[in-house]
Amino acid sequence: MSLWSFEPEWIHLPQGRLLWCPALFRDMADGWFEHLEAEVPWQQHRLRLFGKTHDEPRLSCWMGELPYRYSGRVRQPVPWTPTVRAIRERVVQICEQDFNGVLLNLYRDGRDSMGWHADNEPELGRNPLIASVSLGAPRRFLLRHCHDGQRRQLVLGHGSLLVMAGEMQHHWQHALPKTAAATGRRINLTFRTVIHS
Numbered sequence: 001m002s003l004w005s006f007e008p009e010w011i012h013l014p015q016g017r018l019l020w021c022p023a024l025f026r027d028m029a030d031g032w033f034e035h036l037e038a039e040v041p042w043q044q045h046r047l048r049l050f051g052k053t054h055d056e057p058r059l060s061c062w063m064g065e066l067p068y069r070y071s072g073r074v075r076q077p078v079p080w081t082p083t084v085r086a087i088r089e090r091v092v093q094i095c096e097q098d099f100n101g102v103l104l105n106l107y108r109d110g111r112d113s114m115g116w117h118a119d120n121e122p123e124l125g126r127n128p129l130i131a132s133v134s135l136g137a138p139r140r141f142l143l144r145h146c147h148d149g150q151r152r153q154l155v156l157g158h159g160s161l162l163v164m165a166g167e168m169q170h171h172w173q174h175a176l177p178k179t180a181a182a183t184g185r186r187i188n189l190t191f192r193t194v195i196h197s
C-alpha cells in the first residue's frame, strides 16, 4: 500500500503553498478523537485584551519537548501522550520533518474559535512547516493575504491534513471563525518545530 490513500493536492498561492489531504486519516480519525479527548490535559487559558482578561474561546495544550512562546506567554510542554505520539509519527513520515512540538486545540462548539494570526513566532525559524490535523466536526478555515486582502477558504473535516509551507506565515494570516450552525466538538493539532526557545 502506498503512503497516500488518495492523491494529495498542492494548492499554490501567491507567496505560499498548502498541501491539502482531506481524507488522509479518515480510518483512524474516530479512535484518535476519542483517545485525545480523554488523554490530553486540556487547559483553559486566559487572554488579556484591552486591559481585561477573558477565557480563550477554546481549550488547548502545548505538548512536546521544548517550551514555546506565543501570545506573549511561555508555555511549558506536557509530555507526549501515546495517541499524539502515534499521530506525530504519521505526520513526520509524510512531511519528512521531525516535528518536536504540537499545539492541540479543542473547540467545544461553534462559539469556540481562533482569531486572525500567523504562526510566525521567531523560534519556529524563517519559513516554518506547520502540519495541521483536524478531527471531529468540520469547520471553516480562512486565509487572508496580509497585503492585498485576497482570501481563501477550506473546510477542515474529520481526518484531514493541511500543511502550510513556503513563505505562508510571512504573507498570510489564518483564522477559524465562530459559526452559528449547530456544531459538535472538534480537535485540531498543529505540529511545529521549535528551533530554540
Ligand SMILES: O=C(O)CCC(=O)C(=O)O
Pocket (backbone or CB within 6 Å): 103, 105, 114, 119, 132, 134, 141, 156, 174, 175, 176, 188, 190
Ligand atoms: O484549529 C485550527 O484549524 C487552526 C489552529 C491554528 O491556527 C493554530 O493552532 O495556530
Ligand SMILES: [Fe+2]
Pocket (backbone or CB within 6 Å): 117, 118, 119, 174, 190
Ligand atoms: Fe495558526
